[in-house]
Amino acid sequence: MKPFTYERAADPESAVKAAAEIPGARFIAGGTNLLDLMKLEIERPAHLIDVGRLPLATIDDTPDGGLRIGAMATNSRVAGDPRVRPASQQGVHGRQSAATHPLPVLLRHQQALQ
Amino acid sequence: VETTITVNGEPRTLDLDPRTTLLDALREHLRLTGSKKGCDHGQCGACTVLVNGLRINACLSLAVMHDGDEVVTIEGLGTPEKLHPMQQAFLTEDAFQCGYCTPGQICSAMGMLGEIEAGLPSHAAGDVAAKPALSEAEIRERMSGNICRCSAYPQIVEAIKRYATEEGAAR
Numbered sequence: 693m694k695p696f697t698y699e700r701a702a703d704p705e706s707a708v709k710a711a712a713e714i715p716g717a718r719f720i721a722g723g724t725n726l727l728d729l730m731k732l733e734i735e736r737p738a739h740l741i742d743v744g745r746l747p748l749a750t751i752d753d754t755p756d757g758g759l760r761i762g763a764m765a766t767n768s769r770v771a772g773d774p775r776v777r778p779a780s781q782q783g784v785h786g787r788q789s790a791a792t793h794p795l796p797v798l799l800r801h802q803q804a805l806q
Numbered sequence: 807v808e809t810t811i812t813v814n815g816e817p818r819t820l821d822l823d824p825r826t827t828l829l830d831a832l833r834e835h836l837r838l839t840g841s842k843k844g845c846d847h848g849q850c851g852a853c854t855v856l857v858n859g860l861r862i863n864a865c866l867s868l869a870v871m872h873d874g875d876e877v878v879t880i881e882g883l884g885t886p887e888k889l890h891p892m893q894q895a896f897l898t899e900d901a902f903q904c905g906y907c908t909p910g911q912i913c914s915a916m917g918m919l920g921e922i923e924a925g926l927p928s929h930a931a932g933d934v935a936a937k938p939a940l941s942e943a944e945i946r947e948r949m950s951g952n953i954c955r956c957s958a959y960p961q962i963v964e965a966i967k968r969y970a971t972e973e974g975a976a977r
Binding site: 693696697700724727728742 | 847925
């Protein structure tokens with residue numbers, strides 16, 4: 693892995709600012725994808741901005757009956773949300789878990805609401 | 807980067823190169839070599855530890871990202887003198903041959919049972935809205951991130967079922 697500097701973002705604004713100002717900066721949240729690629733030196737960021745603890749993991753109801761899912765909400769958390777689960781039963785893949793394919797599930801949910 | 811991680815109940819402060827993974831911090835800096843490095847790419851599960859009660863692959867996480875977190879490794883679950891009941895269940899059911907994957911299997915099993923307790927659905931569930939049952943299919947699906955090249959899978963399933971039954975009876 694190539695050397696890099698590291699900072700933990702205090703809030704979304706400073707994270708965006710750091711990303712814009714520091715050449716070669718990348719965001720890191722969990723690390724599952726990025727770290728794997730960094731070990732193989734496919735990704736070689738000069739600076740990592742840790743956004744993992746920013747308060748963006750909420751799943752909120754929207755006025756039009758949908759859900760607004762925060763960027764930091766994990767797949768398993770979305771899949772386990774009681775509002776998402778019934779929606780994942782609908783559609784052609786009756787047995788498919790939301791944990792495996794959260795996005796189609798949510799799209800179906802959105803379609804069902806429209 | 808100075809990082810303080812509570813490991814097995816004890817706060818440990820380390821001055822780390824940002825590249826240090828949580829796994830390397832545990833093994834190389836804290837000399838807790840129970841957590842194993844198998845693939846180092848998040849595919850084998852040998853490095854599974856519990857962070858704030860949830861299981862993660864310690865090889866795909868930077869130690870500096872865990873400042874202030876609580877990490878539990880196999881050394882924190884039990885000791886040779888006082889085995890954790892899950893460790894005892896693995897012994898009783900002969901749930902390993904070489905044992906390399908076992909610390910990860912056991913940490914993963916503990917995390918997995920917590921996820922079932924919390925009602926999180928899995929691919930094996932017939933009804934993802936229902937509370938998951940501790941069936942063999944559920945255990946196998948939920949433990950699928952932990953590879954055992956000796957193929958002790960049937961005994962691992964039996965060990966987890968034994969632990970769950972005994973703990974359920976003890977409550």
